[in-house]
Amino acid sequence: MRRSELATFLQEMLEGSQLVERNLHRAVELMRNFKQVAADQASEQRRLFDLADVVREVTDTLKPSLKRYPHALVVDVPGKITMDSYPGALGQVIINLVNNAYLHAFEEGSHGTVKLTAHQEHDRVVIELRDDGVGMTEAMQEQMFLPFFSTKIGRGGTGLGMSIVDNLVKKTLGGNLHVQSAPGEGSVFRLELPLVMTRTEDVGFNAHFQPSDRSHKKAALGCHLGNGFGSAP
Numbered sequence: 001m002r003r004s005e006l007a008t009f010l011q012e013m014l015e016g017s018q019l020v021e022r023n024l025h026r027a028v029e030l031m032r033n034f035k036q037v038a039a040d041q042a043s044e045q046r047r048l049f050d051l052a053d054v055v056r057e058v059t060d061t062l063k064p065s066l067k068r069y070p071h072a073l074v075v076d077v078p079g080k081i082t083m084d085s086y087p088g089a090l091g092q093v094i095i096n097l098v099n100n101a102y103l104h105a106f107e108e109g110s111h112g113t114v115k116l117t118a119h120q121e122h123d124r125v126v127i128e129l130r131d132d133g134v135g136m137t138e139a140m141q142e143q144m145f146l147p148f149f150s151t152k153i154g155r156g157g158t159g160l161g162m163s164i165v166d167n168l169v170k171k172t173l174g175g176n177l178h179v180q181s182a183p184g185e186g187s188v189f190r191l192e193l194p195l196v197m198t199r200t201e202d203v204g205f206n207a208h209f210q211p212s213d214r215s216h217k218k219a220a221l222g223c224h225l226g227n228g229f230g231s232a233p
């Protein structure tokens with residue numbers, strides 16, 4: 001065997017083991033994410049709560065990690081919207097959406113704003129999370145709810161965040177979710193949730209985790225400039 005052949009062989013071995021190591025890290029990350037959801041589900045309680053209180057608790061928890069970014073989170077949720085539902089699930093939804101805005105909506109060096117608002121409409125509450133960031137193409141909006149779709153795979157994204165949101169909103173909270181977005185126009189995530197879960201809506205936390213049925217998308221605003229992000233790697 002020649003020296004150069006040995007060197008090539010060793011280089012390939014090294015690259016192979018690095019690939020294995022990266023995949024192991026990814027597997028650990030996925031396990032952590034699943035475990036988190038499982039823990040939330042196990043400790044979950046349905047109870048009466050004030051929406052503004054729960055939103056404040058969640059945003060207070062997020063504050064330390066959001067402080068690292070130049071963006072602003074503006075919360076405008078009136079008091080006295082009382083819900084009889086699952087505050088843990090609702091909190092997880094808000095966390096995933098706010099994190100996504102911070103991580104995906106804003107370009108390097110920009111100062112974005114994320115607004116979280118809510119109002120009551122009869123026996124439902126409408127919660128909107130809006131960012132003034134880069135927005136998404138139609139193609140991205142269709143894929144974003146699929147498990148493992150992420151434009152940051154290998155850079156901290158697992159692609160599970162939005163499929164968890166979809167599942168929690170529809171199954172656990174008995175509501176629905178619409179996305180309105182277009183490239184350059186930011187994104188709006190609109191949740192409509194029943195204030196009080198009826199018996200038929202209440203599937204609790206026994207619901208199976210299923211991929212999205214893609215029925216959550218409203219017509220997007222304005223024109224679309226093609227899928228600049230490509231499909232998931």
Ligand SMILES: Nc1ncnc2c1ncn2[C@@H]1O[C@H](COP(=O)(O)OP(=O)(O)OP(=O)(O)O)[C@@H](O)[C@H]1O
Pocket residue numbers: 096100101103104105131133134135136144145149150151152153156157158159160161162163187
């Ligand atoms: N507010 C947003 N603005 C622009 N793109 C977004 C926004 N929210 C989500 N996305 C896109 O949708 C993709 C899927 O989001 P999702 O939360 O499922 O995965 P992720 O954030 O990449 O990973 P994680 O599982 O860690 O949350 C993101 O990778 C990103 O490309």
Ligand SMILES: [Mg+2]
Pocket residue numbers: 096099100160161162
């Ligand atoms: Mg995410």
